[in-house]
Amino acid sequence: xxxxxxxxxxxxxxxxxxxxxxxxxxxxxxxxxxxxxxxxxxxxxxxxxxxxxxxxxxxxxxxxxxxxxxxxxxxxxxxxxxxxxxxxxxxxxxxxxxxxxxxxxxxxxxxxxxxxxxxxxxxxxxxxxxxxxxxxxxxxxxxxxxxxxxxxxxxxxxxxxxxxxxxxxxxxxxxxxxxxxxxxxxxxxxxxxxxxxxxxxxxxxxxxx
Numbered sequence: 493x494x495x496x497x498x499x500x501x502x503x504x505x506x507x508x509x510x511x512x513x514x515x516x517x518x519x520x521x522x523x524x525x526x527x528x529x530x531x532x533x534x535x536x537x538x539x540x541x542x543x544x545x546x547x548x549x550x551x552x553x554x555x556x557x558x559x560x561x562x563x564x565x566x567x568x569x570x571x572x573x574x575x576x577x578x579x580x581x582x583x584x585x586x587x588x589x590x591x592x593x594x595x596x597x598x599x600x601x602x603x604x605x606x607x608x609x610x611x612x613x614x615x616x617x618x619x620x621x622x623x624x625x626x627x628x629x630x631x632x633x634x635x636x637x638x639x640x641x642x643x644x645x646x647x648x649x650x651x652x653x654x655x656x657x658x659x660x661x662x663x664x665x666x667x668x669x670x671x672x673x674x675x676x677x678x679x680x681x682x683x684x685x686x687x688x689x690x691x692x693x694x695x696x697x698x699x700x701x
Contacts (some may be wrong), residue, residue: 493604493606493608495608497540497542497610498511498540498542498610499511499513499608499609499610500608500609500610501606501608503539503540504534504536504537504538504539505534505536506534506535506536506644506645507533507534507599507603507645508531508532508533508571508576508597508599508645509531509532509533509534509540510529510530510531510567510569510578511529511530511531511532511546512527512528512529512556512558512567512618513526513527513528513529513530513545513546514526514527514558514559514616514618515612515614515616516528516545517542517543517544517545518543518544518545518547521545521547524545524555525555525557526555527555527556527557527558527559528545528553528554528555528556529553529554529555529556529567529578529580529591529592530545530546530550530551530552530553530592531550531551531552531553531576531578531592531594532546532549532550532551533551533597533599533645533646533647533650534549534645535644535645535646551576551592551594551597551647551650552578552591552592552593552594553591553592554580554589554590554591554592556580556582556591557582558582558618559616559618561582561584562584563584564584564621565580565581565582566580566581566582567579567580567581568580568581568588570628571597571599572628572630573630573632573636574595574596574597574598575593575594575595575596575597576592576593576594576595576597577590577592577593577594578591578592578593579591594647595648596647596648596649597647597648598642598645598646598647598648599642599645600641600642600643600644600645601641601642605623605625607620607623
């Protein structure tokens with residue numbers, strides 16, 4: 493466990509991350525309702541994009557109203573036959589709802605389970621009451637038995653989705669430096685022009701003497 497910026501854990505992590513995000517940072521996309529549960533598989537070279545609420549690297553997700561409930565809420569994560577399934581039970585009715593169902597997920601053995609959290613400007617409080625782990629005994633096909641051991645987490649046909657970002661124009665700092673460098677560039681051009689013109693004029697005078 494290394495402390496970092498991704499919900500309390502390090503960025504550029506290696507493994508599977510299941511996030512319960514309670515605050516929207518991307519105010520350009522209002523179709524999501526928060527709190528929002530999402531999943532991400534990383535190989536140590538993929539950054540989590542906070543500004544876009546993790547959209548470019550998200551395997552899937554769903555809304556989960558876990559705040560201010562008078563009953564316990566549950567999150568189920570199952571990984572069987574290279575298939576990642578996440579379900580939620582948040583209504584207190586013992587009814588599980590599908591959240592993420594993604595085949596072709598390759599996770600190595602020997603990893604650890606952990607939980608972390610991070611609070612921004614708006615404080616919040618959530619209690620993690622229990623974390624129950626089960627090893628599922630399932631039959632494997634001959635093809636699965638012959639597969640090579642997974643050493644790096646990956647997802648079949650995983651394409652980082654392009655997220656449309658509206659043109660927000662230049663920021664104040666960018667605009668400031670753009671103006672400064674433009675003025676300096678114009679000044680240098682003027683200096684070079686004056687020097688060239690002076691030499692040309694001097695050479696022209698020498699011809700008359």
